[in-house]
Amino acid sequence: MKFLFLITFIHILPQCSGNPLSRHHTTSEEIKREIARYSDIAKAIINLAVYGNAQNRSYERLARFVDTIGPRLSGSKNLEMAIKYIFNALQEDGLENVHLEPVKVPHWERGVESAMMLAPRSYNISILGLGSSVATPPEGITAEVLVVTSFDELHKRAQDAKGKIVVYNQPYISYEETVKYRLLGAVEAGKVGAVASLIRSVTSFSINSPHTGLQKYQFDVPKIPTACISVEDAEMMARVASRGTKIVVTLKMGAKTYPDATSFNTVAEIVGSKYPEQVVLVSGHLDSWDVGQGAMDDGGGAFISWEALSLIKELGLRPKRTLRLVLWTAEEQGGVGAQQYYQLHKVNISNYDIVMESDEGTFTPMGLAFTGSDKARAILKEIMQLLQPINVTNIYENGGGTDIDFWVRDGVPGASLYDDISKYFWFHHSQGDTMTVQDPSQMNLCAAVWTVISYVIADMEERLPR
Numbered sequence: 001m002k003f004l005f006l007i008t009f010i011h012i013l014p015q016c017s018g019n020p021l022s023r024h025h026t027t028s029e030e031i032k033r034e035i036a037r038y039s040d041i042a043k044a045i046i047n048l049a050v051y052g053n054a055q056n057r058s059y060e061r062l063a064r065f066v067d068t069i070g071p072r073l074s075g076s077k078n079l080e081m082a083i084k085y086i087f088n089a090l091q092e093d094g095l096e097n098v099h100l101e102p103v104k105v106p107h108w109e110r111g112v113e114s115a116m117m118l119a120p121r122s123y124n125i126s127i128l129g130l131g132s133s134v135a136t137p138p139e140g141i142t143a144e145v146l147v148v149t150s151f152d153e154l155h156k157r158a159q160d161a162k163g164k165i166v167v168y169n170q171p172y173i174s175y176e177e178t179v180k181y182r183l184l185g186a187v188e189a190g191k192v193g194a195v196a197s198l199i200r201s202v203t204s205f206s207i208n209s210p211h212t213g214l215q216k217y218q219f220d221v222p223k224i225p226t227a228c229i230s231v232e233d234a235e236m237m238a239r240v241a242s243r244g245t246k247i248v249v250t251l252k253m254g255a256k257t258y259p260d261a262t263s264f265n266t267v268a269e270i271v272g273s274k275y276p277e278q279v280v281l282v283s284g285h286l287d288s289w290d291v292g293q294g295a296m297d298d299g300g301g302a303f304i305s306w307e308a309l310s311l312i313k314e315l316g317l318r319p320k321r322t323l324r325l326v327l328w329t330a331e332e333q334g335g336v337g338a339q340q341y342y343q344l345h346k347v348n349i350s351n352y353d354i355v356m357e358s359d360e361g362t363f364t365p366m367g368l369a370f371t372g373s374d375k376a377r378a379i380l381k382e383i384m385q386l387l388q389p390i391n392v393t394n395i396y397e398n399g400g401g402t403d404i405d406f407w408v409r410d411g412v413p414g415a416s417l418y419d420d421i422s423k424y425f426w427f428h429h430s431q432g433d434t435m436t437v438q439d440p441s442q443m444n445l446c447a448a449v450w451t452v453i454s455y456v457i458a459d460m461e462e463r464l465p466r
Contacts, residue, residue, distance in 0.1 A: 028378065034460060035382045041317065042386035042452045049311055049448040050390065050441075058307040058447050059440035061089075062300065066293040066435060073290040074330040075107025075261035082286055083264050086306075086327060090268040095309055095325070097271065100264035103340040105330035107261040108132050110212075110290065111254025113227065115198065118142070119248040120240065127198065127227040128212040128291065128430075130182065131333065133255050134223045136196070140252035141165070141225065143195050147234075147241040151181075151188050162193035165249055167229070169238040172204045175425055179213070186226035187218050196251050197226045200234035203425045208232045211429045212289050214333060225253045263287075265337045266327040270309055272458065274320035277348075280458040281324045281355045282308050282450065283403060285331035285338075292433030296424070300438060300446070301358030301417070302327050308451040319458035321353060328403045331359070338403035349410060353463050356454060357401035358417040361424045362438070362446040365417060367394030368453060372413030375465040380415070383456050392449050394418070413464045415453070417446060 048054045065085060072079040083100065090098045108131055115125035146164040148154045149171065154161060166189040170181045179202050189197040201211035210228045217223050237247055266286060272278060284301030288294025309325050312318075329337035354372075370380050377395060384393045399415040400408045408414035419442075427433045457464065 031379060031462070032382055035379075035386070035456065038386055038456050038459070041455070043389060044315055045311055045451045045455065046387075046389050046448045048315060049307070049451065050444045054307070054311060054314065055444055056440040057310070058303045059438060059443045061306070062295060062303040062438065062443075063435050065303070066295045066299055071290045071292060071294050072286060072288045074105045074263065074287050074333050074336070075258065076290065079263060079287055079329070083266055083329070086266050086286060090266070090306070093310055094313060095268040095270065097267065097269040099267050101267060101341065101344070102262055102264055103329060103337045104260040105263040105336050106132070106333045107258040109256050109258070111135065111256060113253045113255070115227070115229070115252075116250045117247065118250060120245050125233050125249065126208060126210050126230050128210040129225075129227045129253050129255050130186070130199070130212060130215040131289075132215060132217065132257060133186070133226045133253060135255045136225045136251055136253045140250045141196050142248065142250040145237060145241070145247040145249055146194070147238045149238075154188055154192060158192040161189065164194055165196045165198060165251060166194040167234060167237050168197065168199045169234040170200055172202065175202060178202050182213050182228065183216055186215055186224050187221050190221045190224045194224060196224050198229045198251070199226065200231055201228045201430070203231065203428065205426045206231035209430045209432055212291060213429045225251060225255070227251070227253065263329040263337065265329055265341050268309060268325045270312055270318060270323045272320050272322040273318045276322050278321040278351050278353055278463065279324050280319070280321055280353050280454050281326060282454050283326040283328060283356065284358050285328040285403060287329050287332055288433070289332055289429050291429070291431045292427070293435060294433060295435045296361050296427055296433045296437045297429065298331065298359045300362030300443060304358055304362055304443060304447040304450050307447040308454050311447065311451045312455055317455065319455055320461070321458040323454060323458050331403055335402040335406070339406060342406035346410070349407070349412065352407060352412045354413040354415060354457055355404040355407045356415045356450070357404040358446070358450065359401050359403070360417065360421050361419055362417070362443045363424070364420045364442050365392045365446050365449045366420060367392055367396055367418045368449070369396040369399035369416045369418040370413070371397070371399040371408050371415075373465050376413050379464060380453075383453055386452055386456065387449060390445055390448060392445065411466050413466065417450060419446060
């Protein structure tokens, strides 16, 4: 994402026909003045979240939640318990229209898994099976290893790969670039006749900790077992192989895929005072992988989204539009819960003013990432000036996410929290994703940012232009 240096305000044109808020032209100067009038409210939100009675509340709520429930994999009993826990907590918080919307979600369990190097020495390799992986036979798969650094190298050495366990030791470039090896490593290895694949974890930093995540099979390619290994073990095997030394590994994976399970998106609202049918949506996902505690991914994002409604309610505010909290289910399986929510609610797409998602940690906030029209971006840039007291005023590009991209692709403005993610992928999808990663003061700031932006958008007289 790149920083947007300058936006020139232009006249905001009327919305599409039928929009009750488009009765006349509104100039950029009028919008500036309207937004400036929210200065006291913004300060009240910041003071309550960062310095006042709500200080550390989102952190403490999250800690209690993840310490009680633990990780929350799609289809698991833990996720069921998590949804019941949050449903009751939102009701106790006094939010409105708290309800559950049922969806069908994948149900995969990793079972017992291990990888043992037999040659050139006996060594236990740390692994985490990848989501939807098939199992090995009960006795495991014992085979020689082929180490490659890229798909290109794999296909150039296709004859060498047949009957082997392919180990990918791909360099980390960025998450977006490197995650293709986790997603497609098994497919590409299966194409050349490999019997299994082990993928170097997608992270720039490791303390011998593998990272799990989703992978995808193709219907016309043999399904082979696949798991991630640590950066250290991938590099070790690459060094051994570079010396011409034969590596043999026994891989055992007890993974099982069950029929889709029933789960729920969790919804709560503050109903709008003037245009209740119009929606400003704030969100994070409640599910996680089955390792660590799911505190960072995405407990933090889910709980600052809940906190936004709590802060607004505590201040006695009621915006003109409905502020809707959605805690998605089965995001880690590809936005499954969000897709079904979209299919159910897209008939009312014209009523969605903006969709907001926090799913890249709740570290020190730096601004807001936004996707939408230039006119809407100009309004958001002005709203961000209300956050000068905590020095979070920047607007960045690409404000989307797995759970809101369905709406953004159809033209609804989308926004995501832009925070310092320099350490995010150190812990991502690993045993290290625990409350120890979270910082209460950073969560306070993120909650303040999220609340000010969502409240002002929900309360302004005019909707965001599309």
